[in-house]
Amino acid sequence: MTSMPPEERIGSHVKRAEQALVGAKNAALKPAGVTVPQYAALLWLAEKPGISAAALARLCGVTPPTMNTVLKNLQERGWIERSPHEWHRNVLETRLTAEGRLVMELADAAAVRVERALAAAFSAEEREQLIALLGRAADVLDAQR
Amino acid sequence: MTSMPPEERIGSHVKRAEQALVGAKNAALKPAGVTVPQYAALLWLAEKPGISAAALARLCGVTPPTMNTVLKNLQERGWIERSPHEWHRNVLETRLTAEGRLVMELADAAAVRVERALAAAFSAEEREQLIALLGRAADVLDAQR
DNA sequence: TTGCGAGCATTAGACCTCTAACATAGATTC
């Protein structure tokens, strides 16, 4: 009585790939002691020191309260610092600490290994196709809302 | 100083598509009052009445404690029932209630609308390609662990 | 100058997710 079998639902396959991706990345990042969202934040922080939490949230594709949670955990571990902005007193500038940078580099090496293994499963043409198809899917779904 | 730009990371594109998918599905399911994981559980329960929580977890691609959380919320709303198995006393059989079936059908209609809109963005050949490429990605990533 | 709108930060509450650990019951094997 189900109106559409799971195998025909493109969403099922996207979800499965995403689950495998998060699983592989989490396993790879475990030695560095960071989660996937923590790694994403550290990576952007290395590229944009002093960024605001809201802007960082946009880059990482999450909401500000979510980023707040992630940053709280990063700060507890001493991997980031937050200080008030010179002019805009309501803005907090966030930066990596020295230890945070080390952790980021360790995590990045592991994450890149996973990405390279994934990329190696495809030809250059297939990679382009996959990325193009995924981009079109994301656009259609965003427009759907 | 980053070793691999985000656009070249296939994972970035998979993640973005998955986020758009969950966003669109959550928006579509909101009128029915269910979340995406709740909908997935209700859908499988309609097809396999009396299934165990562990088996349901496998079908939905989550761990048993996660499914436990989802089922607890579904039970609080009166959409499922759980009763001890006749022989295996340690197993709880889970079934939809009448109201749960109605909610599932309402949610399913909305979810299928999203899937059809997504599928409409591709030709038959493109759909097959996308599914095949995603499947290969998932296999490679699972093997990576 | 006073107000208003935009952007940032935060809190509260609900939900999902995992790993780790433990308990239980049934089946298999020695």
Next chain:
DNA sequence: GAATCTATGTTAGAGGTCTAATGCTCGCAA
């Protein structure tokens, strides 16, 4: 019959995610 194996269920704890609501600061405009 006893030990072991396998599958199920559950609890505990940490972390991530969202929406909704609140408060703050700044800049701009009436």
